Amino acid sequence: MIxxxxxxxxxxxxGVRALDNVSFFIDKGExxxxxxxxxxxxxxxxxxxxxxxxxxxxxxxxxxxxLNSLAKNKVPYLRRSIGMVFQDxxxxxxxxxxxxxxxxxxxxxxxxxxxxxxxxxxxxxVGLAHKARMKPxxxxxxxxxRVSLARALVNKPPVIIADEPTGNLDPDTANEIMQLLCxxxxxxxxxxxxxxxxxxxxxxxxxxxxxxxxxxxRDEEEGVYGYDI
Amino acid sequence: MAMIFxxxxxxxxxxxxxxxxxSLMTLASIGIVxxxxxxxxxxxxxxxxxNSIGNQIKDQCEINVYMPNDMSRDNVRAIGSQLSEIxxxxxxxxxxxxxxxxxxxxxxxxxxxxxITTLEEDNPLRDAYVLSLTDVRKANEVAAAAAKIKGVEEVxxxxxxxxxxxxxxxxxxxxxxxxxxxLAAISIFIISNTIKLGMFxxxxxxxxxxxxxxxxxxxxxxxxxxxxxxxxxxxxxxxxIVMFGYSSILGTLQEFMGNIRILEAGDVSNxxxxxxxxxxxxxxxxxxxxxxxxxxxx
Ligand SMILES: Nc1ncnc2c1ncn2[C@@H]1O[C@H](COP(=O)(O)OP(=O)(O)OP(=O)(O)O)[C@@H](O)[C@H]1O
Ligand SMILES: [Mg+2]
Numbered sequence: 001m002i003x004x005x006x007x008x009x010x011x012x013x014x015g016v017r018a019l020d021n022v023s024f025f026i027d028k029g030e031x032x033x034x035x036x037x038x039x040x041x042x043x044x045x046x047x048x049x050x051x052x053x054x055x056x057x058x059x060x061x062x063x064x065x066x067l068n069s070l071a072k073n074k075v076p077y078l079r080r081s082i083g084m085v086f087q088d089x090x091x092x093x094x095x096x097x098x099x100x101x102x103x104x105x106x107x108x109x110x111x112x113x114x115x116x117x118x119x120x121x122x123x124x125x126v127g128l129a130h131k132a133r134m135k136p137x138x139x140x141x142x143x144x145x146r147v148s149l150a151r152a153l154v155n156k157p158p159v160i161i162a163d164e165p166t167g168n169l170d171p172d173t174a175n176e177i178m179q180l181l182c183x184x185x186x187x188x189x190x191x192x193x194x195x196x197x198x199x200x201x202x203x204x205x206x207x208x209x210x211x212x213x214x215x216x217x218r219d220e221e222e223g224v225y226g227y228d229i
Numbered sequence: 230m231a232m233i234f235x236x237x238x239x240x241x242x243x244x245x246x247x248x249x250x251x252s253l254m255t256l257a258s259i260g261i262v263x264x265x266x267x268x269x270x271x272x273x274x275x276x277x278x279x280n281s282i283g284n285q286i287k288d289q290c291e292i293n294v295y296m297p298n299d300m301s302r303d304n305v306r307a308i309g310s311q312l313s314e315i316x317x318x319x320x321x322x323x324x325x326x327x328x329x330x331x332x333x334x335x336x337x338x339x340x341x342x343x344x345i346t347t348l349e350e351d352n353p354l355r356d357a358y359v360l361s362l363t364d365v366r367k368a369n370e371v372a373a374a375a376a377k378i379k380g381v382e383e384v385x386x387x388x389x390x391x392x393x394x395x396x397x398x399x400x401x402x403x404x405x406x407x408x409x410x411x412l413a414a415i416s417i418f419i420i421s422n423t424i425k426l427g428m429f430x431x432x433x434x435x436x437x438x439x440x441x442x443x444x445x446x447x448x449x450x451x452x453x454x455x456x457x458x459x460x461x462x463x464x465x466x467x468x469x470i471v472m473f474g475y476s477s478i479l480g481t482l483q484e485f486m487g488n489i490r491i492l493e494a495g496d497v498s499n500x501x502x503x504x505x506x507x508x509x510x511x512x513x514x515x516x517x518x519x520x521x522x523x524x525x526x527x
Contacts, residue, residue, distance in 0.1 A: 050440070073445060080442035090437055103434075107443035109236055151441070 002026040002049065002159065002190070007058030009044055009214075018044040019055070020214040026192070028158065031185045033201045034194040035225055036211035042194040045211070046161050049192075050082055051075050063158055080108055083152030083189075085162035089144045091136040097123065097147050098132040104151045118154055126150045126180060142173030149180065159190040166197050178204070201225040233450065244454035247427040254423040255459065261419045262463025262512060263470065265412035266505050270471040272405040273504070274497060276398060281492050283394040286387055292360040292368060294375045295383040298326070298353065305356045308380050315374045317367040318360050326354040336488070355382065413512050420459050420516025421523075424452050428524050435525070449525065453517045460513025464505040471501055 002025070009019040018041040026032055034042045047053040048060055051067050060067040063081040070078060091100050098119055105115045123129045126146040136144050145165060152160055162181060166174035178200050185191040195201065201208060201224060208223025209216060218226065233240070248255045294312060296305050305323070313321040324332075330352055334345050362371060372386035428435070438448050476494045483491045 076439075076442045076444045076447075078442075079440060084440050090433075090440070092434055092437065103437070104441040106239060107438045107441060107447055109232060109447065155441070 001028050001061070001063065002192075003059070003061040004045075005059040007048065007055045007060060009041075009048060009053060009055045018214050019048070019211075021058070022211070022214070022216045023058075024209060024216060024219055026190065028190055029185070029188050031182070031191045031204075031206045032193070033204075033206055033208045033223070033225075034192060034211065035196070035201060035208055035227070037227065038196075040211040041214040042211060043163055044214075046084075046163050046192070046194060049161060050079050050084060076108075080155060081157050081159060083155070083157040083160040085145070085148050085152045085160065085165050087164040087167045089136070089148045091144060091147055091151075093136055096133050096135055097128060097139070097150075100136070100147055101150045101154050104154050108155060110155075122150045122154045125153070125184075127176075140173070141168050142170075142176065145169060145173075145177055146180070149177070153184065153189075157189070159192070160184065161192045161194075163194045164196065165193060166195065166200070174200070198225040198227070232444070232446065236447065236450070240450040240454050243451035244458055247424075247431070247451060247455045248458060250430060251423060251426045254426055258416075258420045258423045258459045258516075259463045259466070261416050262460055262509055263467045265409075265416050265512075266464060266467035266509060267470055269405060269409050269412060269508075270467065270501060270505065272401060272408060273501070274471070274475055274492075276401040276405060277497055277500070278492050279394055279398050279401060282489055283391060283398060285489060286391055286394065291387065292362070292372050292375060293385045294321075294358040294360060294381055295385075296356045296358075296380065297382045298355045300356065300380065302356070304380060308378055309358055311378050312358050312360060312375055315360075315371055317362050317364050317371050319363045320361045321358045322361070324357050324359060326352050326356050329354045329357065409508075413508070413515075416463075416512045417516045417519060420456055420513055421519040423459065424455055424517050425520040425524050427455060428452065428520060449517075449521050452521055452525065453514060456513035456515075456517030457510050458513065459516070460509035460511065461506065462509075463513075464509025467509075468502045468505045471505075472498055 004022050004024050007019055007022045008017070010017045022041075022045070034045065036042055044053065048055055048067075049062055051070065054067070062078060065074070065078045065081070067078070092103065095103060101119050101122060102115050105118060110118075120129060120132070123132055126149055128143060128146055128150065131139065131143065136147065139147065145168075149160075149162070149165070152162075160181070165177055165181065169177065174197065178197075181191055181193060182204070205222040208218065208220050208225070210218035210220075210223070210226060294308075296308065302325070309321050309323055312318060330348060333348075333354070360371060360375065362368060368386055368388040372384045372388070375381060376384045435448055472494060475497065479491060479494060
């Protein structure tokens with residue numbers, strides 16, 4: 001469950017008002033597309049969700065954490081409840097696929113046996129079980145994206161946020177990834193996908209939040225992308 | 230706290246990896262810790278010995294009163310009875326020059342017997358009274374009174390020596406504390422730079438750790454352990470160097486000091502080893518803490 005109440009964010013250094021009085025509510029298990037022109041404020045919104053940035057005003061509640069009153073040393077627990085999939089993957093080049101995913105469990109103190117049980121599961125879910133021993137540099141972009149997704153999934157967070165998960169991918173691979181996100185959402189995980197991929201948004205008939213110049217201009221149940229690319 | 234023990238293996242592995250990755254800086258750090266602790270150790274050993282010498286002399290807090298070499302035994306005894314009447318004198322014990330020569334003979338090596346023969350022919354020693362006191366704090370007063378007695382040639386008062394030794398001990402204490410502070414500061418600076426390099430080379434990893442919800446302490450511990458390891462390894466090596474060095478000069482030193490006992494290796498090993506370990510680890514942790522504060526914004 002995610003709630004924004006009149007959230008505004010201005011970046012101090014540039015003076016850019018990236019979000020302006022944004023309010024919405026996302027229920028458990030929803031699938032939501034976040035759309036809008038470049039520079040609209042989508043990434044800013046996801047950064048606020050994991051408290052990488054803090055709003056100038058307004059309230060944000062994520063999975064029961066009130067981010068305004070959340071102490072600094074509790075931020076890790078907020079982040080454990082959110083799986084982030086980054087557009088640039090953010091994988092560790094010197095670790096194997098398996099180790100990259102296991103790393104996410106290791107650093108929150110999971111036991112060896114838990115790691116040995118969960119990592120192969122999640123790797124086969126994203127279809128990479130057979131490439132567990134490879135390094136990221138030996139994988140295609142789509143495969144790296146899936147490792148990044150596996151890492152976000154492995155701790156079974158209730159919410160997944162994917163920032164342009166298909167940005168660098170060819171149409172077929174992009175399609176695979178999008179199907180995978182849908183699949184995971186069907187298992188009960190709340191899914192927030194910031195994207196420029198018009199075709200997916202238009203075809204999938206999911207909820208769409210559209211942001212322009214920091215303002216939430218649209219919130220449609222079965223929305224469309226709505227911009228020319 | 231439980232988190233540390235549960236993940237200890239991970240933290241230590243990461244810490245060791247971090248050190249091996251920057252082996253040059255690691256060696257420099259360990260080197261500077263060794264240099265600091267060895268220098269400090271030399272001062273500590275010096276201080277401990279001076280202190281122990283002071284205590285040994287304090288125990289034999291006596292005043293020696295020497296008569297001229299050519300004074301007749303009767304005159305000597307007359308002075309002796311005057312000496313025993315001085316306030317605070319418990320006893321005035323006479324050691325004749327013959328007795329003193331005998332003592333001296335027993336104290337030196339057989340192969341120097343030739344010297345003894347010449348000494349026996351013309352004994353250069355003087356008759357002496359050793360005054361023991363009822364109150365050692367009055368030593369200066371008694372010595373002054375003894376010196377005033379006519380015919381007394383020389384009065385030696387160990388009290389002065391004790392004072393000198395105490396002041397040397399004090400100076401050494403101050404110098405070593407300052408030295409320790411300066412050396413520790415240099416070590417901490419170098420260690421913190423070593424750990425900073427580790428942080429920079431792992432900043433991508435640290436970033437990901439933050440995003441997947443590693444706690445701040447989880448991120449910090451490998452670096453703290455890195456610092457502790459640097460300090461501990463430095464302490465271990467410098468303990469070996471200092472103890473080995475001390476043992477090897479001990480014999481010569483003891484010979485040189487004669488009947489004043491020098492501390493055995495066993496007397497100082499605990500202080501050195503435990504002290505070095507604590508200081509080494511402390512310095513290492515301080516170095517880690519410094520770069521964590523400055524560079525690890527978690
Ligand atoms: N760290 C920052 N410091 C200053 N300004 C920033 C920062 N990050 C983003 N901005 C500004 O905030 C605005 C919104 O940026 P944001 O990254 O949220 O856009 P976006 O919708 O994700 O765009 P895109 O689709 O290109 O990823 C932009 O004008 C950007 O220049
Ligand atoms: Mg963006």
